[in-house]
Amino acid sequence: MSTSTNGIKQTERHKEFYIPGGDFHLIAGNTTHFLVHTYFFLRESEYFRELLHTPTGESRKASDPSSALSIDASADEFAMFLRVFYNPKYTYFDNMTTADWIVILNLAHKWRFSEVKALAIRELEKIEIDLVPRIALYNKNEVDARYILPLYTKLCARDKIPTEEEAEMLDRKTLTFVFRARERLRAPDVGAGGDGSDDLISPLPGGMGLDTVLGILRGMLKIETDPDDLIDLSKGAVNGQGAYLSFQIGYSTLKVF
Numbered sequence: 001m002s003t004s005t006n007g008i009k010q011t012e013r014h015k016e017f018y019i020p021g022g023d024f025h026l027i028a029g030n031t032t033h034f035l036v037h038t039y040f041f042l043r044e045s046e047y048f049r050e051l052l053h054t055p056t057g058e059s060r061k062a063s064d065p066s067s068a069l070s071i072d073a074s075a076d077e078f079a080m081f082l083r084v085f086y087n088p089k090y091t092y093f094d095n096m097t098t099a100d101w102i103v104i105l106n107l108a109h110k111w112r113f114s115e116v117k118a119l120a121i122r123e124l125e126k127i128e129i130d131l132v133p134r135i136a137l138y139n140k141n142e143v144d145a146r147y148i149l150p151l152y153t154k155l156c157a158r159d160k161i162p163t164e165e166e167a168e169m170l171d172r173k174t175l176t177f178v179f180r181a182r183e184r185l186r187a188p189d190v191g192a193g194g195d196g197s198d199d200l201i202s203p204l205p206g207g208m209g210l211d212t213v214l215g216i217l218r219g220m221l222k223i224e225t226d227p228d229d230l231i232d233l234s235k236g237a238v239n240g241q242g243a244y245l246s247f248q249i250g251y252s253t254l255k256v257f
Helices: 038-044 046-051 075-082 098-111 114-125 131-140 145-157 164-169 172-185 210-220
Strands: 003-006 009-018 024-028 032-036 069-071 245-249 252-256
Touching: 009 075, 024 075, 032 038, 032 075, 038 046, 038 114, 046 098, 075 098, 098 114, 098 131, 131 145, 131 164, 145 172
Parallel strands: 009 032, 024 069
Antiparallel strands: 003 009, 024 032, 245 252
16 A cells, blocks of 8 residues: 655555646545646636635645645545546546536536536436436536526426425525426416516415315324314414414424414
8 A cells, every 4th residue: 555644644645646747736535645737727727726826826736745735525536526637538438427427516616627517517418317306416516507497497397396305405495486486387377476576476276265275284294183173264263362283394393373
């Protein structure tokens, strides 16, 4: 095992990417020492250009082991990312998996490698990925809206609402948007709220009262409470008292007054 010393820590040299003649020392996962070339990082990454130069424009290269930069990535992730530049075969990308391109996209976005990010997106567009996981991945990495808008269109137009598992993949802002869009698209007057404002109108079907709504929600939430103990919606009280029913939905406590 080849090792190198970085301060007081001893690290293992990466078997593929400790390259003789390299001028850039990096430590990934706090355990693995990489030696590569600054050329690719300075050419491609705004993040590393800022990191490797002082405010006066002087170079601050990590050109010896004692000045190695620690990076926020595992050794396997960083090695996968480096293979974009150190490509041993012209057809090498044919063997890359979905997981590989997700790693590359995540790191390219974090380190502002714009061309590598564009490459990862192009490759991921060729791969079959479920709709909601793709939306979550693209949102996380701030992928251009021209890729995301068609995905939102499919999600809002499909018959089924997002499942609980899918909802957990999306951030609250995205999930709120999706449900608002789905309700707006299915409103009797499609023109209502068409300017993007909050005055969305989506009335209940004719003849459906609050008691019916409460009963449906009670079934959906699997609440075992006797219907007679539930709130009288016409009075807003239980047995004449201003009480409320409290129960859990996910991590939130829902209070029905």
